Amino acid sequence: MxxxxxxxxxxxxxxxxxxxxxxxxxxxxxxxxxxxxxxxxxxxxxxxxxxxxxxxxxxxxxxxxxxxxxxxxxxxxxxxxxxxxxxxxxxxxxxxxxxxxxxxxxxxxxxxxxxxxxxxxxxxxxxxxxxxxxxxxxxxxxxxxxxxxxxxxxxxxxxxxxxxxxxxxxxxxxxxxxxxxxxxxxxxxxxxxxxxxxxxxxxxxxxxxxxxxxxxxxxxxxxxxxxxxxxxxxxxxxxxxxxxxxxxxxxQSITVRQRKSISFREIARVTVRRYPNRTVLGLSLFVGQAFMYNAVTFDLGTILSDFFDVASGTVPYFLAAFALGNLMGPLLLGRLFDTVGRKPMIAGTYFGSAALIAVTAALLMADVLTSTTFIILVALSFFVASAGASSAYLTVSEIFPMETRALAIALFFAVGTAAGGITGPALFGQFIGSGRLDLVALGFFIGCGAMLLGGFAELIFGVRAERQSLENIARPLTAEEADAATPQEQESYRQAELERELSPDDRRLVAERDRRARERRARRRERETKGPRRFRPGPGGSQTYSPGMMGTSGTPSRSKAAAERDLDREIDDLARATEEGPVERRDLAERVGARGWGPGRFRRALTEATKEGRLVRLPHNRYGSGSSRRDGE
Structure with a gap:
């Protein structure tokens, strides 16, 4: 420090x-x-x-x-x-x-x-x-x-x-x-x-x-x-x-202005002003999952007893099957939230569970389900929904500043539970009390709609937070942003810090990485200003390959520089893994632990390493070291 x-x-x-x-x-x-x-x-x-x-x-x-x-x-x-x-x-x-x-x-x-x-x-x-x-x-x-x-x-x-x-x-x-x-x-x-x-x-x-x-x-x-x-x-x-x-x-380091305490009024004012879209996102995710979960969880036993004639002593076994479906969803799908990414997985689980709930509702309305097929469909629906519901807690704990993280979780939990968790069971209770299966099906359709709203909110306002530091996703309120500093001034500051803290060998390594990063950015700019790429919609300029800083409050140049350094380290890993001879693509990914790198990063590192001459692509989907040039193998 x-x-x-x-x-x-x-x-x-x-x-x-x-x-x-x-x-x-x-x-x-x-x-x-x-x-x-x-x-x-x-x-x-x-x-x-x-x-x-x-x-x-x-x-x-x-x-x-x-x-x-x-x-x-x-x-x-x-x-x-x-x-x-x-x-x-x-x-x-x-x-x-x-x-x-x-x-x-x-x-x-x-x-x-x-x-x-x-x-x-x-x-x-x-x-x-x-x-x-x-x-x-x-x-x-x-x-x-x-x-x-x-x-x-x-x-x-x-x-x-x-x-x-x-x-x-x-x-x-x-x-x-x-x-x-x-x-x-x-x-x-x-x-x-x-x-x-x-x-x-x-x-x-x-x-x-x-x-x-x-x-x-x-x-x-x-x-x-x-x-x-x-x-x-x-x-x-x-x-x-x-x-x-x-x-x-x-x-990387972060600079903060320490404070013994931060008033609730200041936290609320800054957070609401800075992150209105994230507020809408958190509310949508929590209300959707709270409505569906509380409605079904509180009333599932009653539905089984009243409409499928399941004995009260047998109901716990059906509830255990429902619970196991919910447990396996986050366990089996959780890794994908770090590799495929937050936005596709959160939106996908909300939309996927909505589709399965809609199918369940349609079959209920047609009165073609037995107690076994009903619980299988519900368990499958909530296998997907459970990962989405858990991701609501993950989302609100990631996308707000450090100083307000716990309060943000509390606020969205309280509002979501009060809005969805009370209305869901009350509405389903009325439908079940009517004795009409078509009204129970209508309750499932309403729950489907609530999950769809959460999915659309994620598509529109979702933050690509996978594998990102919490401080990059939402910069602490106490962090001192060098807003007035130019990218050149920030780079000079970083070089001065390296001069103080690194050995001569480390400085040479950093200088070499910086040179490669500059050449990489130049090639990227050239590609983006020639051919069909120049007609792409959206903001111009080189984009980082790192899983998105979209929606964060970090300094863009700082985030891009960190992404380039990460890319260079991954290219170094690839080069070292091929020093002893050519390696098949799949084996190469296992050697460097690419599964944990994040969505698309292995493919991008391979491409850049080949363009820089650090790797050579060989027949049969193999890669060799660029320094040895073993093309005859």
Missing amino acids: TTTGEPGTIRTRIPARLDRLPWSRFHWRIVIGLGTVWILDGLEVTIVGSVAARMTEPGSGIDVSSGDIGTAAAFYVAGACLGALFFGQLTDRFGRKKLFLLTLGLYLVATVATAFATEAWYLFLFRFLTGAGIGGEYAAINSAIDELIPARNRGRADLAINGSYWLGAAIGSLGSVLLLNDALLSADLGWRLAFGIGGVLGLGIMLVRRTVPESPRWLFIHGRAEEAERIVDRIEREVQAETGEPLPRPA
Whole structure:
């Protein structure tokens, strides 16, 4: 870290240092300590939903009616919305770690306390507090995960973690069969254990979570740069000891004006003024998935019982199949969000799930489905929809500045849940209560429309955030932009920094890379001003090959320079991989780990390496080293 002459202003490479780390045990600790709470949430919510009917029966030990159970669910949702907003702003103000410990603690205390309920008011109170803890978790956990996971893995990790809710839901569906077994548990004990189990498992998560560090990104912005440096140093030592290999040099630095606190009014003013399109995008994605998910999840068991004559004891097995479909979607499709890219995958999952939901609705209207074919279609629809729904959380946690990340997650979660999560179940409940299958089908068509709106919003306003540093996607509000500096002045500054920090050999390497980058840009400009390319619509000028900085607030010249350096490193990897002899294209991609490079990057690096003479294309789709020129092989 180097400091500028201005008090309270620092230049740091902490974001680049975190993003270049290989996957390690440290990252698994983040996933287990922070992400597994969604398994717990899915487990408890599903079990509680399954045993709710038992609570209304005589001998249950609590005096509540079916209406009270519905009211308790409403208190839970209200608590989640208000808790997200309340704890979201505290997370941005006081740090990720303090809040993800506090919200988990609140969740544990409230859910265990619910097990001792004997009156309706007591149940309402602690379901509200449980929901508040879960709402706060969404804000604190997603912001911390995004700031600690490397950029190249952020998409799949986020989707898998948010999708893990459904692993808990599947276990909860099957576990409820045991809790409802009168031969094993009395009527006043099974439902209480449902709440107690969540507390015991949550305590284990708390022990792991205590070892997770505070976000270094949050620390250096809030005037605690030395602590941030110590944490990153410790992480790097741990990763190097595990891999046994030196870490690559961090690519770029960022300059920020440190501040102890940032007012909510300032955050809201700057964010809304700077990112109105992203606000529309976040709302569209959240409302669409919240409407469809809450409507079907809350009412699926009722649909199976009322319209397909599925016995109540068999419903949990169908719900487990539904949950497994939701779980597999993010796990199997998550990698594509980092390779194919955010926009095509998010729009594709929203449109794809809408199409499958529309098919389900049409077949329902025709009354040709059985209970088995219905659950298969629903599970398939939500296999696709689950990846899209998880990507809504990923999107809003990526596309807003560091200082407002947790609050943005909280705001969109609260508004989306309130708008879609309340109207969806209410509307479906009315349709189911009518006893008419055609109205249930109409509800699915409405859900299809909500998902389509989310897909169109992604196409229009989506941000190509795959494999990009969070600071490039949305520059921190405290970052000092050199808006008045010309590209030449910025390049001079970078060269001066290199002179101070690099060895003579490193400087020669950088100079050689800069020369190749200039020649590459000249060839690109020449191609774009000749032939059919000059008639292409859109802005002129050379575009970077890097997965899009469109919609970001970073300095364009800085982003292009970073993209060129990344391209040059990838070309170097290709050249080294062919030094010992020609390599078939597919084997070459495996040798250099091109699967993790990002969409289109391997093809582009191959093309540029061949044009620069670093590689030679040989017969049978093979490539050889340009230095040896083994064309006779």
